[in-house]
Amino acid sequence: MKRRINPVVIVGVLIAVVTLIGIITTLIMRRIPTRKQMDLTEYYGQTDDSEAVIIIGTQILEERAVMSGEQPYLPVDVVDSYLNQRYYWDEEGQQILYATPSELVYTPASSEAGGDVWLKDGTAYLSLDFIKKYTDLDTYVYQQPNRVAIQKDFSDVSVVTANKDTYVRYRGGIKSEVLSRVNKGDNLILMEELENWDQVATWDGYIGYVEKKSVSDVQTLNMDRAAVGESYTYLTMDQPVNLVWHQVMSTDANAGLSDSIQNMTGVNVISPTWFYVTDNSGNIINNATVDYVATAHDRGLKVWGLVDNFTQDISTYEVLSKTSSRQNLVTQLVNAAVGAGIDGINVDFEQLSEDVGVHFLEFLRELSIECHKNNLVLSVDNPVPEDFTSHYDRAEQGKVVDYVIVMGYDEHYVGSEEAGSVASLPWVEKGIQDTIAEVPAERVINAVPFYTRLWKTEAGSLSSEAIGMDTAQEVVTTNNAQVYWDSDVSQNYGSFEKDGCTYQIWIEDSQSIAAKVQLVQKYNLAGVAAWKLGFENSGIWQVITDNLSGSTAE
Numbered sequence: 407m408k409r410r411i412n413p414v415v416i417v418g419v420l421i422a423v424v425t426l427i428g429i430i431t432t433l434i435m436r437r438i439p440t441r442k443q444m445d446l447t448e449y450y451g452q453t454d455d456s457e458a459v460i461i462i463g464t465q466i467l468e469e470r471a472v473m474s475g476e477q478p479y480l481p482v483d484v485v486d487s488y489l490n491q492r493y494y495w496d497e498e499g500q501q502i503l504y505a506t507p508s509e510l511v512y513t514p515a516s517s518e519a520g521g522d523v524w525l526k527d528g529t530a531y532l533s534l535d536f537i538k539k540y541t542d543l544d545t546y547v548y549q550q551p552n553r554v555a556i557q558k559d560f561s562d563v564s565v566v567t568a569n570k571d572t573y574v575r576y577r578g579g580i581k582s583e584v585l586s587r588v589n590k591g592d593n594l595i596l597m598e599e600l601e602n603w604d605q606v607a608t609w610d611g612y613i614g615y616v617e618k619k620s621v622s623d624v625q626t627l628n629m630d631r632a633a634v635g636e637s638y639t640y641l642t643m644d645q646p647v648n649l650v651w652h653q654v655m656s657t658d659a660n661a662g663l664s665d666s667i668q669n670m671t672g673v674n675v676i677s678p679t680w681f682y683v684t685d686n687s688g689n690i691i692n693n694a695t696v697d698y699v700a701t702a703h704d705r706g707l708k709v710w711g712l713v714d715n716f717t718q719d720i721s722t723y724e725v726l727s728k729t730s731s732r733q734n735l736v737t738q739l740v741n742a743a744v745g746a747g748i749d750g751i752n753v754d755f756e757q758l759s760e761d762v763g764v765h766f767l768e769f770l771r772e773l774s775i776e777c778h779k780n781n782l783v784l785s786v787d788n789p790v791p792e793d794f795t796s797h798y799d800r801a802e803q804g805k806v807v808d809y810v811i812v813m814g815y816d817e818h819y820v821g822s823e824e825a826g827s828v829a830s831l832p833w834v835e836k837g838i839q840d841t842i843a844e845v846p847a848e849r850v851i852n853a854v855p856f857y858t859r860l861w862k863t864e865a866g867s868l869s870s871e872a873i874g875m876d877t878a879q880e881v882v883t884t885n886n887a888q889v890y891w892d893s894d895v896s897q898n899y900g901s902f903e904k905d906g907c908t909y910q911i912w913i914e915d916s917q918s919i920a921a922k923v924q925l926v927q928k929y930n931l932a933g934v935a936a937w938k939l940g941f942e943n944s945g946i947w948q949v950i951t952d953n954l955s956g957s958t959a960e
Contacts, residue, residue: 439573439580447551449576449585458552461611462488463559464597471554472531474519478547478554479531486764489558490541491802494768495530496729502530503729504540505771505806507636507778542634546610555611560629564596566604566621578603578615585612588620596624640808640849641750641783643708646926646954647809647851647933649675651712653940660698666939667705672951676702676939677752681713681739686724688735694746710750710785713739722755726765733772740776750783752811763797767806774806785809785851789816790837791844804845811935812841814922815855820870825861827912829854831896831921838929847930854914854922854934856941861910874941878913885909896921916949923953 450459450466458471458478467488471478482495482502494503502523504511513536515525522536534545534554546555568588575582578600586608588594594606594616603615650673654660660678667676680693694711702709715722725731743751751773758766770786777784784807789795804810814834818826827833834852842850858878859870873881882889887900887909898913923934934954936942 440583441573442583444576444583444585450551450553455552458547458554460484461553461555461613463557464595464607464613466611466613471552472519472524472526473552474524476547476549477519478534478552479519479524479526480534480537480554482530482532485532485537489537489543489556491764491767492540492771493532493537494764497727498729500525502532503768505768505775506540507638507806508775510772510775538634540635542631544609548611553611555609557609560631563627563629564624565593565627566596566606566616566624568592568594568616568621570620572616572620574606574608574612574614574616576614578605580617582615585614586610588616593627594621599624638805639778641778641781642808642849642932643674645674647675647935648673648950648954649677649710649851649933649935651935651938652676652678653938654678654680654693657693657695660693660695663698663701667702667707669944669947670939671947672954673707673947675708675710675750675935677710677712677935679714679754680711681742682717683713683715683720683722683725683735684717685719686721686731688725688731688733688738690735690738690742692738692742694742694748696746699747708749708783709746710752710783711743711746711748712752712754715755722758723762723765726762726769732765732769736769736773736776739773740780740782743777743782744780748782750785750808751777752785752787753807754787756787756789758795758798760797763799767799767802770803771806783808785811787811787813787853788841789813790833791840800841801844804849809849809851809932810841810845811851811853812837813853813937814838815853815857815937818859818870820859820872822870823868825859825863825868825870825910827895827897828857828859828914829918829922830894830912831918832894834922835925838925838931842929842931848932850929850931851933851935852922852926852931854919854936856914856919856936856938856946858911858914863908863910864906875914875943875946878911879915879943881909881911882913887911889913891917915943916945919946920949920953923950924956926954927956 456473458473460467460469460471469481469484471480482493485493492504496503501512501514513522515523515530517525522533524531544557568590570590572588573584574586574588576585594608596604596606598605602618604618606616607613681690684691699709739751774784786803786807788798788800788810800810814837815829817829817833838852857872857874860873860881861870882900885902885904887902889898889900892899897918901910926934
């Protein structure tokens with residue numbers, strides 16, 4: 407007799423089979439990568455037809471381009487910040503100025519699209535074609551949604567190479583939506599290595615994740631690129647620069663040059679403080695004389711006239727931010743230099759506020775053009791780098807001027823809350839290191855002080871005065887100061903009590919100056935400068951010469 411199969415058992419078996427199939431299917435599906443495409447409008451952020459997303463390298467910007475037909479226009483601030491900072495918006499002239507090494511190009515803005523510069527709703531936008539005229543870029547323009555992807559780095563790029571056809575996904579995981587298909591052999595810019603996934607960027611503007619097993623180990627990519635535009639050339643000396651500044655407050659003071667330099671040796675550049683900005687229109691006082699230049703040249707000295715912004719009633723921002731006043735300043739300086747027959751201009755603009763930075767750089771670019779047309783060496787003085795002077799942008803300075811001078815002094819200055827060295831060696835050396843991280847060492851000059859500060863503490867109140875080398879030694883000798891070599895700062899330190907006051911002095915002398923000048927050879931710098939003529943002692947010239955040449959260096 408046949409046994410009847412219990413229907414309940416049949417149902418149970420069927421349920422078990424279906425469940426098992428479901429489990430197996432789920433496990434299989436979990437291992438099958440999705441090919442679902444990411445909604446690009448969602449990925450890039452919704453834009454209307456008049457805007458375009460901007461992707462630069464591995465960054466999707468919040469700022470938007472505007473579109474005219476198929477031509478993107480990028481805001482000038484974006485161009486300056488990310489691509490090429492030499493597009494200068496001239497508010498006064500309503501135009502873009504672009505300084506090449508040899509000329510200043512003027513491109514007026516139009517209220518209509520179609521040209522190089524579009525002034526739309528008060529913002530200047532530059533066409534992508536105009537940007538590429540002076541900037542080495544790879545660009546990709548797409549629609550639906552509108553976007554422009556820009557690559558600007560072509561050397562020392564960390565990349566991985568696809569070892570098979572694969573996908574870049576929105577997130578790390580095979581179930582994450584697909585941003586882009588990658589073919590075997592394609593390079594991807596590596597952003598971050600994770601355990602099983604790499605965060606990457608494609609050259610055409612997708613930023614996402616690719617499976618580590620699908621790509622090679624990290625490699626460094628360097629691409630040969632055709633140069634775009636002119637390259638800067640520099641007017642540099644074929645021997646180490648040995649410069650001294652000469653403080654000259656009037657034309658009559660020029661007559662004292664012969665006496666001031668009669669015992670001077672080794673120096674090959676003298677920089678008289680001849681020019682200073684006298685008003686917000688960019689006019690200058692000019693104390694240069696041809697007799698001074700003739701005397702200096704007879705002694706084998708190049709003359710670099712110094713211009714400063716120390717006049718109390720002027721606004722450096724007003725002078726440099728208006729193209730009319732900035733260019734008036736450039737014209738007056740170059741005309742004064744050519745008229746006196748000097749060899750260079752030294753720019754000593756100090757205490758620049760952050761809002762002046764972009765205009766100061768444009769001033770240097772425009773001055774560089776005119777200086778080089780007239781065979782004038784252009785140098786610029788900078789404080790030791792600090793976070794609060796980053797807007798000086800020494801890297802850009804170093805591209806457009808011949809020499810960048812590091813003023814390695816005023817570590818402690820009048821008004822400092824504590825007494826200390828004017829220029830301790832570790833502080834000076836760090837200033838040089840930070841500068842040559844941005845500027846080629848062979849065009850950096852290390853400036854040293856011939857002065858020191860005598861610090862006085864009276865009833866808890868601190869004050870100081872700057873004194874020259876001979877005066878410093880007289881103070882020490884006259885007051886029987888206790889002096890010892892402080893190896894932490896590489897200076898002789900002295901102190902004494904007098905009339906109820908405490909005096910301290912960190913002395914600049916042959917030992918301390920020798921240590922500072924030796925940094926020139928240590929870091930392969932262009933040379934040395936000294937502030938100022940008249941503060942030196944008679945033996946310091948030979949100390950500088952010997953240590954500049956390395957004849958006494960360890």
